[in-house]
Amino acid sequence: LASEEPPGKKQAAQSSKDELWHPSWVEATGERTIAQRLRAGPQDGEKMKLFTSWFCPFAQRAWIALEEKGVDYSYVEINPYEVDPQLPGGYTKKQLPIEVKKAMYPDFVQSSPRGLVPAVADPNGDKVWESLHVVQYVDERFDHPPFFLPKGDPLKRAHVRIWSDFVTERMQKNFYMLLMDQDPEKQATAKGAFFAECRTFAKAMSTDGPYFLGKEISMVDIALFPFWQRFLWVGGYYRGLVMPDDPEFRRLQSWWEACSERPAFKNTLV
Amino acid sequence: LASEEPPGKKQAAQSSKDELWHPSWVEATGERTIAQRLRAGPQDGEKMKLFTSWFCPFAQRAWIALEEKGVDYSYVEINPYEVDPQLPGGYTKKQLPIEVKKAMYPDFVQSSPRGLVPAVADPNGDKVWESLHVVQYVDERFDHPPFFLPKGDPLKRAHVRIWSDFVTERMQKNFYMLLMDQDPEKQATAKGAFFAECRTFAKAMSTDGPYFLGKEISMVDIALFPFWQRFLWVGGYYRGLVMPDDPEFRRLQSWWEACSERPAFKNTLV
Secondary structure, eight states: OOSSOOSSSSOOOSSTTSTTSOGGGTTOHHHHHHHHHHSOOTTGGGSOEEEEOTTOHHHHHHHHHHHHTTOOOEEEEOOOEEEOTTSGGGEEEEEOOHHHHHHHOHHHHHHOTTOOSOEEEOTTSOEEESHHHHHHHHHHHSOSSSOSSOTTOHHHHHHHHHHHHHIIIIIIHHHHHHHHOOOHHHHHHHHHHHHHHHHHHHHHSOSSOSSSSSSSOOHHHHHHHHHHHHHHHHHHHHHOOOOOOSHHHHHHHHHHHHHHHSHHHHTTOO | OOSSOOSSSSOOOSSTTSTTSOGGGTTOHHHHHHHHHHSOOTTGGGSOEEEEOTTOHHHHHHHHHHHHTTOOOEEEEOOOEEEOTTSGGGEEEEEOOHHHHHHHOHHHHHHOTTOOSOEEEOTTSOEEESHHHHHHHHHHHSOSSSOSSOTTOHHHHHHHHHHHHHIIIIIIHHHHHHHHOOOHHHHHHHHHHHHHHHHHHHHHSOTTOSSSSSSSOOHHHHHHHHHHHHHHHHHHHHHOOOOOOSHHHHHHHHHHHHHHHSHHHHTTOO
């Protein structure tokens, strides 16, 4: 999503002011969160650093995790792309070579050896990368509720990991094919596969909601939220995607509404 | 590896007696483990079931985990392929449709919704699938040493997860490209990438060995062992792969020797 351009129509959003994003997000709480967290302070060396890119759904997972745990982190914006001043926002969507990233963002590449967001660096020296592994690290490093994996329940913990991966590997991958393919017939196939995976996911959700596991949030909610945001708005904008109206998608809609109301999730909406 | 045929030369191994496998493995402990675990007993309904295929490196991870924890499990062999009696062993390497698997192996598909090995079913009703998630589940379900993720160490636990994924996503993927590509130039590129990823991995290993983290095994060792076995023998057989002789590959070689001596690992060598 972040690194390639969906062909056709127009360029992907270059800022959160872009018309691509829903109007209600222009003054979104995410922008306020960023402004507040970017403000340097003398105590910043003592804070956990979040290396992120504002548009990246993977990085947003780590961001939600820190917000949920109430961590006093500092926000470090990384532009992983070559800059071309001719383009709006300067974003070329061409990944900078790792050597260039290393020169531009030495702290970041020390925390993320392949130069990909998200990553976190703790003042104690800990460095962790890969979105779901950052979420689990934050859960264990800040060992208090809300817990992203239910403590002492090996089965539920396994299912949380399985369904978090399912979001990336099944739902997101099919959505990405729908977005990138130019052939209408292949788009239709990808859309069908995407809907089927969404239904499989919905059937694994608790029936007493609102969250995936029920009354408590978990890593699965954190894993899906940034992507569902893009399924709705990027999908609607580029592909006229309208979610079906059936019990599975109604369950997902009530899940989306519940998550959107949660401050830690809302604080990351840009 | 298991599901497609490397083009050229000959078919992949159809049994552990195949010449593809190293002669020392013909009488391997893995075969004895299987024979012992397959023997039905009146108490089998009370045992954890391991759904596996003897040739599958992903399934072997779950198998090692159960052996390491000393679990009294029963071994359930799944042939995920269409059978053609004309072919040696009957293996076509064509995945059966999920409906057929459901009819043939109802218990298995209940434990693994996409019909992929490995999966485990606990007599208490727990069902878990996906290799690394089974390993973590087994670690938490049998809450005693050896621990596959070091207890109470969020950073080390994160790194164990990160480097376990690295095995699958970087080392194994490049090896697979080397194996499947027919163009010698592309094979050379894939081999270079594979060696580079192996060196990156080796540099992340503890220097005081023998295991990835040092004196104690972890999920990383379990994640890599089945693949390293295939890098050595399948790679050697099909592609004349010889591991370089440098500090990184010597570290990996000493790791391989230490793991091969460990009973739980050795018990899965087929």
